Amino acid sequence: YQRRVHGTLSECLFFFAMSSVTYQTRLKQAGRGESSFEKMVRRSIFGIGMIVTFGAVIYMGHGAVCILVFVLQALIFRELVEVRFKAGMAKELPLFRTLQWCWFGVAIFFSYGRQLVASLAPEIRRYHPWISFSLYSVAFVATTLYFSKGHLKYQMGRLCWTAVILSLTVLQFSLVMDNIYRGLVWFLLPCSLVIFNDISAYFCGISMGRRLIRRPFLKLSPNKTWEGFIGAFVMTACFAFWWPRWLSTVPFLTCPHPGPPCQPHSVFLPTQYTLPTWIGGEITLIPLQLHSLAMGIFASLVAPFGGFFASAIKRAYQIKDFDTLIPGHGGVMDRMDCQFIMGLMTAVHVRTFVRPAAAASVAAVLKQLSLLSPEERLEVLTQLQAML
Secondary structure: OHHHHHHHHHHHHHHHHHHHHHHHHHHHHHOOOOOHHHHHHHHHHHHHHHHHHHHHHHHHOHHHHHHHHHHHHHHHHHHHHHHOOOHHHHHHOOOHHHHHHHHHHHHHHHHHHHHHHHHHOHHHHHHHHHHHHHHHHHHHHHHHHOOOHHHHHHHHHHHHHHHHHHHHHHHHHHHHHHHHHHOOHHHHHHHHHHHHHHHHHHHHHHHHOOOOOOOOOOOOOOOOOHHHHHHHHHHHHHHHHHHHHHHOOOHHHHOOOOOOOOOOOHHHOOEEEEOOOOOOOEEEEOHHHHHHHHHHHHHHHOOHHHHHHHHHHHHHOOOOOOOOOEOOOEOHHHHHOOHHHHHHHHHHHHHHHHOOOOOOOHHHHHHHHOOOOHHHHHHHHHHHHHHO
């Protein structure tokens, strides 16, 4: 059933994409461009399509979400690599882009290889650091041997750019994987806050932009307005406070991997809070609401600067969008630019205020036990029996 749903959604998105291409071709043949209303409609249609697809992947569980994150990493890496691509240099250095993908593979294996090896070949998981280091050494030597005397400056620039891309796409997204396995709510909640903030800023901007405050918001993004920024902040804060009331009631989202049944964490249970003396009384809230409110404020005030950073990259290399993969939206990077720092903030926030690393839990212990060999598990059982 899940495969059928996902397949149907994919077919619908493909149909919309082909329809958009045909529509753009007809406009060019007619000698006119899209009006603002037509752009908004097309952007809204594909925005809804992406949200529905995102919901379908969440419905498929932890594994499907992890695959989605990996696919997004690869697509964003490809788009950012293409930013500094020069056709002339590519002919003279045909293997340099291949080396960039080799570095991506090494970084991915170092970040996720331990879990992959533990699930496929537990007996060699202890060698994961050595295998990672060996792959790094091979990539390092191959890159050094491929340096060309007449193109050193270009190659060094591309190599430094590759390091920046890896820090964005692999380093930060590896923490997103931790969020997923702690419970899908820690992936869905921050993503939905950024999406809601982006939608709110867009509609507040086109409806009230430059009517109350005429001063430009930011030179890097001339289309952004103060009305859109402030309106999105207010709307996102309200959404962040009420949205978790439903999320906290769904065990499928709140339980860590491999999912329900599980004992609900206290952050998802109603709690009474005493109000300040000048107000008096008590109020019952779900702690997740307060955490979500802090994340919503971050999504409104800080996460948008990921988009401004992406705008700076596009202006530096004089491109409108990173790609044309998503009609009306550009490339994957154009949609994910604010999600990088939001995912990082969520991981840090959860580790600090919700599930501190020093605090052991049954789920954490079971996860560590799953990485042990059968002999080691038997030894743990023996030690537990002696303790009890």
